[in-house]
Amino acid sequence: MDLSPLGRAALAVREGCRLRAYRDGTGVWTIGYGHTSAAGPPAVTEGLTLTQAEAGALFAADLGPYVASVRAALARPVPQPFFDACCSLCFNIGQANFAHASVVRLAKAGELDRAVEAVLLWDRPAAILTRRQGERDQAALAAYGAVYARRGDRDPVRVPAGPTLITPPRPDPLASMTGRAAVPAESWWPRLREAIRRNMQKGA
Structure with missing residues (x-):
């Protein structure tokens, strides 16, 4: 499986894009769509700036390892919205945390209903809750043409037909x-x- 265009669009909205380096909620220097030095070059330091094209290319480069980690961790076909939501969760909490998460264990056991709810266990810091609820709602869908990036958003994310x-x-x-x-x-x-x-x- 692979991250769908809609899944990628929803993740981009959740991450947001900032073209000047900033410290995230945990104090880590971040830029673009959630890129940090831990993801690889370029190293993020104070004063670093990107163009929109550079940010988009960096996002595409960063996504690959996370999508591969989700594919390897789940090790079985799942509905596309569930896979996309897992990619979003993994991108946010990290590959090592995702690999050992209840979401993965339950999905591999075929308990998708419980796996969907387990997305909500990653609820810290409090500011992440609406994103996590959006990922949970996305994961619960059997199929989709639109998805809300966060619960409570006015408009859904769509991909042109x-x-x-x-x-x-x-x-x-x-x-x-x-x-x-x-x-x-x-x-x-x-x-x-x-x-x-x-x-x-x-x-x-």
């Missing part, structure tokens, strides 16, 4: 900080060509 377009990636905006090379054109062109072929077949 229709096919996902494959576009050539721009040069990695984090390359100057991470040393990662931009993705070569050869790696995306076959996917783009195949998407065009499928769309033409659908229209025939």
